[in-house]
Amino acid sequence: MPLSMAKEKELFKIEKILGGNNLRQRLSAMGLYEGNTVKVYSNGSTGPIIVVVANSKIAIGRGMAQKIMVTPAT
Amino acid sequence: MNIAFTGNPNVGKTAIINAIAGSKLKVGNWPGVTVEKKTATFIYKEKEITLTDLPGVYSLSPYTLEERITRDFILEEKPDCIVNVIDSTNLERNLYLTLLLMEMEKPIILAFNMFDELKKSGYKIDIETISEMLGVNIVPTTAIKKEGLDTLMDLAIECKSSNQKTIKYKLRYEGFLEHEIEDIIKKLKENSINSKYPLRWIAIKLIEKDEYALKKLKEETSKDLSSLAKENIMRIEERFGEDTEAVLSQTRYGIINGILKKTLKKPHKTNINITEKLDKIFLNRLLGLPIFFVFMYFVFKFTFDGSAPLIDWIDGFINGYLAKYVQQAISFCPNWLQSLLIDGTLSGVGLVLSFIPLMFFLYFFLAILEESGYMARAAFVMDRLMSSLGLNGKAFIPLILGFGCNVPAIYAARALENESDRKLTAIMVPFMSCGARLPIYSLFTGVFFIHYQALIVLSLYALGIVVAFIVAMFLRKTKPFKAEKTQLLLELPPYRFPTLKMLWISVWARTRAFIIKAGTVIALTMVLLWGVINLPPNSTPQNSILGKTARVATPLFAPTGFDRWEIVATIIPGMIAKETVVGALAQTLNIQEDKNNEANNTTFIEDTKEQIVSLSNAIVESFKNMFFSIKQQTFELEDAQDNYKTKISSILTPLQAYSFMVFMLLFIPCIVTLAAIYQEFGLSLVLFEMALLTIIPYITSTLIYQMGKILNLN
Structure with missing residues (x-):
């Protein structure tokens, strides 16, 4: 499922990032690369969502979050 | 020698x-863009050092300005x-940039900053092993x-001689990948590609399909390398x-992660810190x-109410005190x-100086x-x-x-991340x-709309906002301002207390840049405009260059x-400044403002004393405004003077007056704003602004006046 639908306060593993070279390089430089685990810090029904990855909080626009495919991680 | 500082944003x-x-430290912009460039030249241990602060980046992809x-x-x-x-508290992500930098095979050293925070939070770190494994x-x-x-600094000075050799050999990627990289390097050599860039870096960029690198290589070697690594890419x-x-x-x-597993021990429990609470x-x-x-x-209030008394003081100091004694000194001219x-x-210099408190705050x-x-x-948010x-x-x-x-x-537009947004x-700011x-x-509503003063003024503010958004919407559709719908992607760094000294240095460096760069433009323009208004010598407002030009141009404004x-x-x-309009009107309409010439009888010492007293009053006033007053003074209307009323109402109708206010709302705000745009964005945007801020007010005023006439509001 896309990260935009992920539940707050839970851990998710990034499976696939849809989108071009540009987006993927920017995301992976911030720690959002395929295979890594993120924690969803806040996810309202609209607006950007916030994840915690590698010790830092990152706000991601909703549209971008729709391109990040995740699965729940335990 | 040249030392460049680089790193992620928010790393100190x-x-x-x-x-x-x-x-x-000197603050300027990188050529042609609004990305801030900080440099400093100084002597350290008898060596001349030029230090360059590179923009904060996460990676070195060619997609953002800062990274390029x-x-x-x-x-x-x-x-x-x-x-x-x-x-240091965020090694995993920070070292990613380090690896990218090391691929470029330039002498590099690492500063593990905020080291005390890392230790305080209970981490155990083996720096020597990290250094050994990376080879830096x-x-x-x-x-x-x-x-x-x-x-x-000591290591930075020796960095070139001490670790240039090691970097090339330490960093190797996973076996299969490294093998492909070497294969591409071999092909590059076979094709006798001679580049100033390191071959391994070129190979990696070819694998990454980095178009910017391909373009640069094509310019340098006049060979298209895009297909060279095709097979390798497929195999990978x-x-x-x-x-x-x-x-x-x-x-x-x-x-x-392999390095950190060996070298970094996490504490057993992490306590909830101030960032989480905030x-x-x-x-x-x-x-x-x-x-x-x-x-x-509060930012608005502190900036404007806090600086206002100081601005008034500088204005009085230059145009009252200094002008008086300069005049005495040059009275023979x-x-x-x-x-x-x-x-x-002098008043040009005064104009520049009067902005210092504002910029500073x-x-x-x-x-x-x-x-x-x-x-x-x-x-x-x-x-x-x-x-x-x-x-x-x-x-x-x-x-x-x-x-x-x-x-x-x-200047505040700097805080935005991308160039077209900035x-x-x-472009929208001058419409505010x-x-x-x-x-x-105040003057025109006082004369024409005395009972609806606040409402009319409010309508002007609203019109400015509406025009700004319409203009922005149109420009977004044109090429130079088109942004790929940029999605937010932003790190929310931990909260940190800025130290006063740090604030002082960056505030002073930026204020100084304003005085030097914008100040020169302003002072020169002031002299030029003085000529337009006051020449030929001893002319009245009517037959000065300004008056004559105005007479010729007037039919255009029908x-x-x-x-x-x-x-x-x-x-x-x-x-020059919107403040001068009312005064200029007094001149063209021949309105005598009551001037009090009592000041002339005071002595130099008395005047100087008075300046010192009024400076200390201004400082007190500034504090009072910031902390002990709730009133927002920026939006206060003053009463129109009686002597304007009859003259203005004899030449304009209320509708014409409204049309003029709209024109003044949307027209070029002042030369200082233009100078600021020049400093930040360069001449081309200034020229564009001047055209835009002439055409738009003209069209809008015309529309309002003509529509008003049809509706019989005249």
């Missing part, structure tokens, strides 16, 4: 540079040493306590089942927005020369927002609201400041009705309704 790089270079600047600087300018500043020198630093900075993608750049970034993170409030879905508005109110020196040059409060980490939250208008969340701050004064608002915001336009509204030369002639002084 600025603090390190401020501590090392201090007052030597960093990448080009390292590859083209070949600094003698790259100091990669790293946030590492210095633990704590910039705010100035720890480790001497060692850092087949083997890993993923795109090559995903493979590369995972490989890099693999190396980093974010619960500042990022709260209900409270976030109101809190943001409260902060904005012919009248026109006295006027040029005092009304042209603005930079100070913006720096607090920026350095404390709140600015990123502001962007997050405002994103929902502003993105519906196609704008970045941070654009809100410059636009709000614009209501106080357009000049600091232009430009677009700077600043405090200096109020006296014009569609707008205010086609009276007395009115049209105030447009040029209005370009």
